[in-house]
Amino acid sequence: MFLPILFIFSLLPFSHSAVQDFCVGDLALPDTPAGYPCKKPAKVTVNDFVYSALGVAGNTSNLIKAAVTPAFVTQFPGLNGLGLSLARLDLAVDGVVPMHTHPGASEVLFVLEGTICAGFISSTDNVVYFQALNKGDIMIFPQGLLHFQINSGEGVAIAIVSFSSPSPGLQITDFALFGNNLPTELVVKTTFLDEAQVKKLKGVLGGTG
Structure with missing residues (x-):
């Protein structure tokens, strides 16, 4: 029985689609759920695969005393379709990146200098996992x-x-x-903060309403 099946499959036409080495994003075209359309190969250069901005310190003279310098596909089109990106994080003394999420990715943090207290909260039972990280330490944050x-x-x-x-x-x-225009009374209801606190925070973070 096995040999006849092999014989039948040997008679079927097989097409081998070419494997694409890369798909440098053409940022002049609209982004799609699958990423940017590929730049024409004749227009791809080595500069599409090299990015130098992460070697420059970010400006931390802001409210949170922090700067994130991204190397995402919109800055670094060679990343298009490869399933990864990077960023540089600069934190001045007392700097903080407040509670936040990345809906589309898990994150790995690698400390190059200084000490960073970092952590995340599980979604099932609100357990907090946090630790002070020193130079050379790595921590992951699930998507x-x-x-x-x-x-x-x-x-x-x-x-x-x-x-x-x-x-x-x-x-x-x-x-x-x-930092939005959601009416204060609704923010009060959904956060259990009092009206004065909500208005103060809206004033600090640029919200209205």
């Missing part, structure tokens, strides 16, 4: 979970972050709650 990073040392802190998507997405909880 979609709330997490944070705080400079807990006495000097600047620097880290490189990698993501399991060229477009990981970002939503910072504080800005989502208080």
Whole structure:
């Protein structure tokens, strides 16, 4: 029985589709759920695969004393379709990346300098996993979970972050709650904060309503 089946399959036509080495994103075309359309091979250069911005410190003179320099597909089109991206994190003294999520990717944090207290919260039972990380330490943050990073040392802190998507997405909880035009009374109801606190936070984070 086995040999006749092999014979039948040997008579069927087989087509071998070419395996594509890469798909450098053509950022002039619309993004799609599968990524950007591929740039024509004749227009691809080595510069599509090299990115230097992560060697420059970000500007931390802001409210959270932190800067994230992304190397996502929109900055680094060679990442298109490869399922990864990176960023540089700079934290001044007392700098913080508040509670936030990346809906589209898991994250790996690698500390290059300083001390960073980092952690995440599980979605099933709200267990918090956090630790002070020193130079050379790595921590992972599973996709979609709330997490944070705080400079807990006495000097600047620097880290490189990698993501399991060229477009990981970002939503910072504080800005989502208080940096929009959702009416104050609704924010009070959904956060259990009093009206004065909500209005103060809206004023700090640019919200209205």
